[in-house]
Amino acid sequence: MKSSRLLCALLAVLVITPLFGLLSTMVVESRMSFFSDALGHSAFTGIAIGALCGLADPMWAAVLLSLAFAVLFTYVRRGS
Numbered sequence: 001m002k003s004s005r006l007l008c009a010l011l012a013v014l015v016i017t018p019l020f021g022l023l024s025t026m027v028v029e030s031r032m033s034f035f036s037d038a039l040g041h042s043a044f045t046g047i048a049i050g051a052l053c054g055l056a057d058p059m060w061a062a063v064l065l066s067l068a069f070a071v072l073f074t075y076v077r078r079g080s
Contacts, residue, residue: 035073042069 027036046065050058 035077038073039066039070042066 027033043062043066046062047058049065050061053061055061
């Protein structure tokens with residue numbers, strides 16, 4: 001049972017690694033690396049806030065906070 005999970009995890013890493021390599025190149029080329037890093041931090045903050053507020057599933061707080069920050073960063077980036 002454990003070996004099949006390990007094999008599935010290894011297969012997932014082998015499939016996802018080239019995709020992330022391509023995506024990271026696109027992110028850096030379009031000068032959005034700060035944007036993606038900030039969204040990751042905002043998602044983590046959302047999980048912490050959701051857990052502190054006692055939500056049963058704090059993932060929703062992470063999604064909402066990430067969306068709010070994405071809209072805010074887009075607004076600031078466009079200079080509007």
